[in-house]
Each structure stands twice: as C-alpha cells, then as structure tokens.
Amino acid sequence: MKLELREITKKFGDFTANDAISITVESGTVHALLGENGAGKSTLMNVLFGLYDADGGQILLDDEPVVFSGPGEAMAAGIGMVHQHFMLVPPFTVAENVMLGHEQVTGPAKLLDVEAARAKVREISDRFNFHVDPDAVVEDLSVGAQQRVEIIKALSRDAKVLILDEPTAVLTPQETDELLEIVGQLRDSGTAVVLITHKLREVQAIADTITVIRRGKVVGTAEPTDSQEQLASLMVGRDVSMTVEKDEASPGDVVLEVSDLTVVDPATHITLLNGVSLEVKAGEILAVAGVQGNGQTELAEAILGVVETKSGSVSLQGEKLTGKTIRQVLDAGVGFVPEDRTEDGVVASFTVANNLILDLYDREPYSRAGAIKPSVVKEHAETQVEKFDVRTTSINALTGSLSGGNQQKVVLARELARDLKVLIASQPTRGLDVGSIEFVHKRIIEERDKGVAVIIVSSELDEVYALADRIAVMYHGEIVDIVSPDTDRDTMGLMMAGAHEEDAA
Missing domain, CATH: 3.40.50.300 (P-loop containing nucleotide triphosphate hydrolases)
Structure with missing residues (x-):
C-alpha cells in the first residue's frame, strides 16, 4: 500500500503544528520521521490515524483520497499504530488483548471465539519469529514482548501501514536489536513502516527514507548513510556536537x-x-x-x-x-528533576515565571516580608528562559501550554538555579x-x-x-x-x- 500525505495542515488556535507537510511512504519501506521536540511529528501521525482532523490537505492510499473520522476507520483502511505507551489490558491474555475491540463470536450461543484469536496470534508470531504465547498474561511479559503483542494486534487487523511512535523508549539494547530485526522483516513482507524516533543510531540502522520536520515544516530529506552530526544539524538548524566533552572526574568526599x-x-x-x-x-x-x-x-x-x-x-x-x-x-x-514533569515537575496552571521560583518564592531576593517582588521574578524568568532556550510566547504564558520538552527545560532551569x-x-x-x-x-x-x-x-x-x-x-x-x-x-x-x-x- 502506498501512503501519501499532501499539504497536511493542522492548527491549534493560532499555533500551526503542521504547515503544509507532504510525505510519501511506499510499500516495503521504512520511512523515518525525525524532528526536534514539538516539531509536529506525532501530531502528523495522529492526523493520519484519525485522532485529529486536518485543517487542510489530503491523505491518499494507493492514490485514492481518504478521510478518517477516528482510529477505527484508519485501522479498517489498513493503518495500524503502536503508541509509545502501550494500549494493553495487563490482566488479559495475549489472545484476549488481540481480539479486544474486534471480537469474533462462534456457535449458537455466540460465545467469544478465543480460539480464533489464539490461532491468529500463533500464525503472526510464527511468521515473524515473535515467540509470543497467545495464552500468556500480558502483565507477566517483558516490555519487549508486550511491544510485540501491540504489533501483532495491528497485523491481525491487516495493517499495511504500521506507525511506530518512539518504539524503543523502554527497551533494553537486546530488545531494541530484536525490534529492529522485526521492523526489517515487516518491510521485507511488504508492510510500509513509519518510524517516529529521536534516536539517530536506529534511524541509520533501519530507515530507507528519512524526512526531517522542524517547527511544523518539512525542511529536507536525509540518507541513512549521513552522519549523526548531519542528521542532528538538519533537525535543529545548526551544528550540533554528538559527543559529550568532559574532563576526567576528580571525585572528592x-x-x-x-x-x-x-x-x-x-x-x-x-x-x-x-x-x-x-x-x-x-x-x-x-x-x-x-x-x-x-x-x-x-x-x-x-x-x-x-x-x-x-x-x-x-x-x-x-x-x-x-x-x-x-x-x-x-x-x-538537593536538586530534583522528577521523571514525570507534567505531574510532579511543574504546576500547569502557573505561569512560566512562577514555575521558575516554586522552591525560591519565599526568600530573598524574590520576596520580602512575605510579598513576592514581581520585577525580580520577571528578570529571573527572562534570564532562565533565554539560558535554557525555553520556547514560549511569554514568561507569563501558562506552563501547561508549553510542549513537554519545554516544560522539562523549565524544571531543569529551576533546579539548576540553586x-x-x-x-x-x-x-x-x-x-x-x-x-x-x-x-x-x-x-x-x-x-x-x-x-x-x-x-x-x-x-x-x-x-x-x-x-x-x-x-x-x-x-x-x-x-x-x-x-x-x-x-x-x-x-x-x-x-x-x-x-x-x-x-x-
């Protein structure tokens, strides 16, 4: 199946997340989408999968225009998506998870046909050497095995285009290698794979075509043979060093x-x-x-x-x-950068400026006699926003309106200010x-x-x-x-x- 996105535009209020983006994904290829945080990669795939309505442009499958009002229609048309956070029910077996939402019944009593789901799991697992037991309980499986279950789910619904969103985020190096082998097998079987990842090593290892998106626009294409420095520079728009320069540590007490x-x-x-x-x-x-x-x-x-x-x-x-x-x-x-910035790192309903003083607001120079000094808070926020390249319309913007990566920068800026x-x-x-x-x-x-x-x-x-x-x-x-x-x-x-x-x- 050939997938084509033509001039896809998606806006959120005055913000344009996707600005007339066009890409073509051919059957039997791995097409990598590269871009910095907030570039619009996931938004584009959510438009494709029917989670968002586009404000402009067309989606074509085998040169025929299609419109999806939801993920169900996208899946019926042959598009599958494996999200970064798996959509599995932990206490259910593999077979039960695979059939969930597409239940088949059998016999006059119209009982769930679990055996048909088991057979489908075995057939796909054997075809791609997944080594997944259809009767295994999902919560007992490794993260890598759970991801294979997600791929089996998509393939059981005859996905001809498979979207993988940051697929190696929680995998060991061995599981990552296994996944890349699986992606190669899917490609060789004729499946079109769209790979969203920020890991340049993986792009070089498996991609056939690379499209780079920056700030909602396609800024170019790259070859897997390009160096990591070249790929990174295209993503960011400037030269980037991929090696951390540091002297030998001199530990003290x-x-x-x-x-x-x-x-x-x-x-x-x-x-x-x-x-x-x-x-x-x-x-x-x-x-x-x-x-x-x-x-x-x-x-x-x-x-x-x-x-x-x-x-x-x-x-x-x-x-x-x-x-x-x-x-x-x-x-x-002690400075602390929590794992979940949204829940534990920032107060979404506070401004960027206020988030930057959450652990400093009650002391000099930010306050005196219990009263916050707005001019000092403003100066501090402007300095930190510039230093950490926090992309915000204003220091008075609500932190919840920032992308996840920019919220992370706010947390880092706050902790390292002490x-x-x-x-x-x-x-x-x-x-x-x-x-x-x-x-x-x-x-x-x-x-x-x-x-x-x-x-x-x-x-x-x-x-x-x-x-x-x-x-x-x-x-x-x-x-x-x-x-x-x-x-x-x-x-x-x-x-x-x-x-x-x-x-x-």
Missing part, C-alpha cells in the same frame, strides 16, 4: 550515602526497593541504568522523601535525610531535541565540575555512557552491579536483564 534502603508498596505490599546501598562523591556522576520499572524511580523518590521507606537510611554529608520533609531535603541542597550539593535527575532529557540534549548534558557536566554529587537516572543507554563516571545497574529493585562506563553494551544489556557483570561478560 562522599556527599550522599544510601544504606540498605527498602521500599514496599503500601497497597500491594510488593517490594519496590530491596536493600539498595550506594554512595556518590562530590564531583562525580553516578548513572543509574536499567529498563524502566525496575526501581530507579522509587530510588530517586526515596532519597527525596516522596515515598516512605520501610528500612535503611539516606545521609547528606553525614546528616540523616530520612524522615525529613521534602522541603527540608531541598533546603539541605546552589546544590546533590543533583538527582530522572530522565533529564526525555522529550528534548538533540540541540537541547547537548545543552543539558553540558550543564550537568558543569554541575559535576563545580563539585556537585550527581545522580542521573536514564533509560537512554547512550546518555548513560556519555555522562557517567560510574554506572549502577538496577533490576527488580536491586543493584545488580556498579560498573565502569567502559563496560560494553552487550554486557550492560544482559545486566539490565538481571545478570551480574561476571556472568554477563
């Missing part, structure tokens, strides 16, 4: 010490952290690596005091933090374009070189290798090993799946 920390979910009684111990010295970066959901989030939140610990302790320069309020921990010199002893950053560059990533990495290195003890939690292995002086690998709530950044990717991937370094090497 231990600043943060975590000892035998255990966290238990009060609702489910599941152990989320199991006796975690580590230390971070002044002037070093400890990166916490692992597939998302293995305790990294709980570790960061337990240090800050967001979640209650069952046992163990956290100390800052010998002073116990465990039991203190979050405000007391922050005031002690004098810190420890910086804890969970997924610090999630949703950022390569130019912004370059800037954020430089700022994190600057904090390290100022003598700050830094903990980075990242599911991006490239980021872990680029920043880390030491790497703590987590699996099922425990630290598997703390290793050097010289550890190779294959060994690291095995450790992220639970193997110890000596077993993985």
Whole structure:
C-alpha cells in the first residue's frame, strides 16, 4: 500500500503544528520521521490515524483520497499504530488483548471465539519469529514482548501501514536489536513502516527514507548513510556536537550515602526497593541504568522523601535525610528533576515565571516580608528562559501550554538555579531535541565540575555512557552491579536483564 500525505495542515488556535507537510511512504519501506521536540511529528501521525482532523490537505492510499473520522476507520483502511505507551489490558491474555475491540463470536450461543484469536496470534508470531504465547498474561511479559503483542494486534487487523511512535523508549539494547530485526522483516513482507524516533543510531540502522520536520515544516530529506552530526544539524538548524566533552572526574568526599534502603508498596505490599546501598562523591556522576520499572524511580523518590521507606537510611554529608520533609531535603541542597514533569515537575496552571521560583518564592531576593517582588521574578524568568532556550510566547504564558520538552527545560532551569550539593535527575532529557540534549548534558557536566554529587537516572543507554563516571545497574529493585562506563553494551544489556557483570561478560 502506498501512503501519501499532501499539504497536511493542522492548527491549534493560532499555533500551526503542521504547515503544509507532504510525505510519501511506499510499500516495503521504512520511512523515518525525525524532528526536534514539538516539531509536529506525532501530531502528523495522529492526523493520519484519525485522532485529529486536518485543517487542510489530503491523505491518499494507493492514490485514492481518504478521510478518517477516528482510529477505527484508519485501522479498517489498513493503518495500524503502536503508541509509545502501550494500549494493553495487563490482566488479559495475549489472545484476549488481540481480539479486544474486534471480537469474533462462534456457535449458537455466540460465545467469544478465543480460539480464533489464539490461532491468529500463533500464525503472526510464527511468521515473524515473535515467540509470543497467545495464552500468556500480558502483565507477566517483558516490555519487549508486550511491544510485540501491540504489533501483532495491528497485523491481525491487516495493517499495511504500521506507525511506530518512539518504539524503543523502554527497551533494553537486546530488545531494541530484536525490534529492529522485526521492523526489517515487516518491510521485507511488504508492510510500509513509519518510524517516529529521536534516536539517530536506529534511524541509520533501519530507515530507507528519512524526512526531517522542524517547527511544523518539512525542511529536507536525509540518507541513512549521513552522519549523526548531519542528521542532528538538519533537525535543529545548526551544528550540533554528538559527543559529550568532559574532563576526567576528580571525585572528592562522599556527599550522599544510601544504606540498605527498602521500599514496599503500601497497597500491594510488593517490594519496590530491596536493600539498595550506594554512595556518590562530590564531583562525580553516578548513572543509574536499567529498563524502566525496575526501581530507579522509587530510588530517586526515596532519597527525596516522596515515598516512605520501610528500612535503611539516606545521609547528606553525614546528616540523616530520612524522615525529613521534602522541603527540608531541598533546603539541605538537593536538586530534583522528577521523571514525570507534567505531574510532579511543574504546576500547569502557573505561569512560566512562577514555575521558575516554586522552591525560591519565599526568600530573598524574590520576596520580602512575605510579598513576592514581581520585577525580580520577571528578570529571573527572562534570564532562565533565554539560558535554557525555553520556547514560549511569554514568561507569563501558562506552563501547561508549553510542549513537554519545554516544560522539562523549565524544571531543569529551576533546579539548576540553586546552589546544590546533590543533583538527582530522572530522565533529564526525555522529550528534548538533540540541540537541547547537548545543552543539558553540558550543564550537568558543569554541575559535576563545580563539585556537585550527581545522580542521573536514564533509560537512554547512550546518555548513560556519555555522562557517567560510574554506572549502577538496577533490576527488580536491586543493584545488580556498579560498573565502569567502559563496560560494553552487550554486557550492560544482559545486566539490565538481571545478570551480574561476571556472568554477563
């Protein structure tokens, strides 16, 4: 099936997210969409999938114009989409998830034909070597296997065009390699694949055609053989360095010490952290690596005091933090960039300027005698917005109106404006374009070189290798090993799946 988007335009009020975008995707090819955060890639695919109505332009399938009023019509026409956050029902089996929304019945009693769904799962799984059991319960599957279930869902509905939105965001390196092999098999079977990703390595590995979108417009096409620097420059519109320049770390004394920390979910009684111990010295970066959901989030939140610990302790320069309020921990010199910026990082209904002083508003020079000083807040906001390239119409714009990446920049700008002893950053560059990533990495290195003890939690292995002086690998709530950044990717991937370094090497 040939897919063509002609002059697609989508506006949200006065903001043009897609400005007359035209692309063509041929059967049996992988077409990558590259672009910085907020460039309009996902909006374009949501228009294609019937989630948004276009304000202009045409969608053509095999040269015939089509209009989709919803995802159901798009799927019926042969378009499937695997979202970044999987649309699966965890307690259901694979077969039940695949048939959900397209249930078939059998017999006079019109019972659900689960066996037909099982057969369909087996047929697709065997064809592409997915190794997925139709009777497996989804919540018991690895993240990579769950993603294969999503692809099976799309293929079971005869998808001729498959959209993959940031498909490797939560995968181990081995699972990423497996997915790229699957994408290659889909291409070879005649499926047209649209790949939305910011990971240049993957684009180079699998794409046949690359379209680059910047600020809602197509700015050019690229070849998979182009260098990462060339691809990044086309995305951002300027030269970008893909390597993090940093001197060898010169660690000082231990600043943060975590000892035998255990966290238990009060609702489910599941152990989320199991006796975690580590230390971070002044002037070093400890990166916490692992597939998302293995305790990294709980570790960061337990240090800050967001979640209650069952046992163990956290100390800052010998002073116990465990039991203190979050405000007391922050005031002690801890900076915190939360994983979920929307829920935990910003107040969406506050202005950009006010979000930038959330932990500073009650002290000099921002306020006096309980009264906020607007001129100081304004000057501070303008400085931080410029320094962090926060793309906003005004410092008085509501933070909720910003793209996710720009909300992340607001959080980083706020936390790095304080004098810190420890910086804890969970997924610090999630949703950022390569130019912004370059800037954020430089700022994190600057904090390290100022003598700050830094903990980075990242599911991006490239980021872990680029920043880390030491790497703590987590699996099922425990630290598997703390290793050097010289550890190779294959060994690291095995450790992220639970193997110890000596077993993985």
